[in-house]
Amino acid sequence: MVSTSLFSANLINHFSPSHDPSSVDLHRRDTAPDAIAPALLNSNHIFTLTGTSDISELAHDYYPSTTPNLNTNEGDVRIASVSTSFYPGWQSSGSDLVISSSDRVLFYFTSCTINQVSSAIVPSILRFSVVPGGGIEKAGIIPVPTSAAVLNIVFHTIYGTSCAQNFPSTDDLVRAVDALPNLGVRAGALVRPDTPTFSVLQSHAPVRPMDIYALAAHHDIVELAIASSTHLLSFPLYKIGDELSVRIGATYLKRLFHLHMRWKDSVKYLLQKIPPLHSPRRSCGFEDxxxxxxxxxxxxxxxxxxxxxxxISPRGIKNVYEPLSDNLPCSDCQEMLKKRIQEVVTELVAIKTMIEV
Incomplete structure (x- = not known):
C-alpha cells in the first residue's frame, strides 16, 4: 500500500437547497483509506475520496482491474464517492466485500458479519460480480443495480442500525424493504417493532399511510400494518386500483375494508341517541x-x-352540533345538548381505529 498519497474528502450534502458540497480536508498523510475519520458517520449521504501522487497504485489495491471503471479521471487524480456510513475501516475487522451502487457510490462490508444475519445475502450479492464464480476473493468491486440511497437503507436494515440521519424518502424506504427478498432474506425478519428501520417506516405513516400499509401488507409485517392503518380512516377506498389491491393482497385488503365498515357503523350507532330531556318547565315543556x-x-x-x-373527528362532531345550541332559548336544553356532544366525543375517541388481525 502506498503511503505518500494525500487524501481529501468533500462531503456532499444532498439536502441543501443549493446542493453545493461542503469541503472537509482530512490531510491524512501516511494513512490508508481504512483510517478515514469515523466522524463522517454523521454526514448526510456520501463523500468523495480523491487522491494524488501514487493514487493509481493505491486504486489498484482497492479497485482491482477485474472491476468496471467506477472512477473519474481528472489528470492524475482519481475520485470515488464513498458511503459515509459504510466507508473503508468503519468496521475494525476490515472489509472484504465492496459494492458499487448504480450511481457509483462505494460501500464496504465484512462478509462474515453479514453472514451472521443470513448466509444467503453474500451469495445474492455475488450474483452481480463481473467475475462469475470467482468467489468473494476475486470479485473486486461488485456493481449492484440499485441506488446508493436505497442500498444505504438496505444495509442499515441488515446491520440493525438507523438510517434516520440520512432523512430517507418514503419511496426509497419502500424500495429498500422490497429489495430484501432479492438478497435472500424475508423483510419481516429484519423489519420488526424493535428495529430502527421499523421506527423510521412508522414515522412516515402519517404522511404516506397507504404506501406504508401496502408495504407492510405485501411483506406481511403485521405490526407495521396495524400502526399505519390508524391513519387510513380518511383514505377513500375507491382510490385503491387493481395494481394496489394486488400488492396489498386479499387478507389485508379485507382487514382495511372491515376497519372502514366498523368505524362507520360505530359512528352511526353513537349518533342515533338523541340528547336527554330535562324536567319540564312552564317555559320549556316536552313539546318544546x-x-x-x-x-x-x-x-x-x-x-x-x-x-x-x-x-368525522371529535372536532368535526363539535363543529356540526355546537352551533345548534345558539338557536335554543332554554339554558337547560343547551346544557343537555352540550352534555350529549361531550359523550359522543368521548366515545368516538374510544372506538378502535386500527385493523384487527
Missing part, C-alpha cells in the same frame, strides 16, 4: 324540547349523508 331532537337529527343527517368520513 322536541326541537332539540329535530336539530340533533338534522346534524346526524349532515354528518352521515353529506360530510366526508375524513371529517
Amino acid at each position: 324540547q322536541e326541537k332539540v331532537a329535530r336539530m340533533w337529527a338534522l346534524g346526524t343527517t349532515l354528518i352521515i349523508g353529506e360530510l366526508d368520513w375524513s371529517e
Whole structure:
C-alpha cells in the first residue's frame, strides 16, 4: 500500500437547497483509506475520496482491474464517492466485500458479519460480480443495480442500525424493504417493532399511510400494518386500483375494508341517541324540547349523508352540533345538548381505529 498519497474528502450534502458540497480536508498523510475519520458517520449521504501522487497504485489495491471503471479521471487524480456510513475501516475487522451502487457510490462490508444475519445475502450479492464464480476473493468491486440511497437503507436494515440521519424518502424506504427478498432474506425478519428501520417506516405513516400499509401488507409485517392503518380512516377506498389491491393482497385488503365498515357503523350507532330531556318547565315543556331532537337529527343527517368520513373527528362532531345550541332559548336544553356532544366525543375517541388481525 502506498503511503505518500494525500487524501481529501468533500462531503456532499444532498439536502441543501443549493446542493453545493461542503469541503472537509482530512490531510491524512501516511494513512490508508481504512483510517478515514469515523466522524463522517454523521454526514448526510456520501463523500468523495480523491487522491494524488501514487493514487493509481493505491486504486489498484482497492479497485482491482477485474472491476468496471467506477472512477473519474481528472489528470492524475482519481475520485470515488464513498458511503459515509459504510466507508473503508468503519468496521475494525476490515472489509472484504465492496459494492458499487448504480450511481457509483462505494460501500464496504465484512462478509462474515453479514453472514451472521443470513448466509444467503453474500451469495445474492455475488450474483452481480463481473467475475462469475470467482468467489468473494476475486470479485473486486461488485456493481449492484440499485441506488446508493436505497442500498444505504438496505444495509442499515441488515446491520440493525438507523438510517434516520440520512432523512430517507418514503419511496426509497419502500424500495429498500422490497429489495430484501432479492438478497435472500424475508423483510419481516429484519423489519420488526424493535428495529430502527421499523421506527423510521412508522414515522412516515402519517404522511404516506397507504404506501406504508401496502408495504407492510405485501411483506406481511403485521405490526407495521396495524400502526399505519390508524391513519387510513380518511383514505377513500375507491382510490385503491387493481395494481394496489394486488400488492396489498386479499387478507389485508379485507382487514382495511372491515376497519372502514366498523368505524362507520360505530359512528352511526353513537349518533342515533338523541340528547336527554330535562324536567319540564312552564317555559320549556316536552313539546318544546322536541326541537332539540329535530336539530340533533338534522346534524346526524349532515354528518352521515353529506360530510366526508375524513371529517368525522371529535372536532368535526363539535363543529356540526355546537352551533345548534345558539338557536335554543332554554339554558337547560343547551346544557343537555352540550352534555350529549361531550359523550359522543368521548366515545368516538374510544372506538378502535386500527385493523384487527
